Amino acid sequence: MQIEFPDHRPMFNYExxxxxxxxxVNGRPIDCAVSAEALxxxxxxxxxxADDLLNAFEHGRSRIxxxxxxxxxxGLPGPVLLRSGHFRWAQQHEARR
Incomplete structure (x- = not known):
């Protein structure tokens, strides 16, 4: 599976x-986002x-x-919406390694 992160500016979704x-992913764009709560x-x-969330995204870009x-x-299909619980799971998973 080929996963790429194009150098596009992230955007704030007000709604x-x-x-x-x-x-x-494999040449197909996938909608992805991270929640304000997670940021x-x-x-x-x-x-x-918006400014605070975009700044936090830039600082956490590699982890996101x-x-x-x-x-x-x-193998989970998109779209992807990362929430706070996803990052807690990742931290716990990393701590067990």
């Missing part, structure tokens, strides 16, 4: 309070304002991409 980002809880976003890659590698 869902998420940051959407580009992912291409506040795990990446220290100061609020659910790694978890997205892990999720997609499990």
């Amino acid at each position: 869902d309070l998420t940051i959407e980002f580009a992912v291409v 506040e809880s795990h990446f220290h976003a100061h609020s659910a304002r 991409h790694a978890l997205t890659r892990e999720y997609l590698a499990m």
Whole structure:
């Protein structure tokens, strides 16, 4: 499975309070996003304002991409919406290794 993260700017979705980002799996674009709650809880976003969430996304980009890659590698179809619980699971899973 080929998973790529194109160099596109992430976008704030006002309706869902998420940051959407580009992912291409085997040449096919997949809708992916991370919730405001996850960005506040795990990446220290100061609020659910667009600027704070985008800044937190940039600081946590590598972890967000790694978890997205892990999720997609499990064979789960898109779209992907990463929530706070996904990051807690990843931390617990990493601690057991």
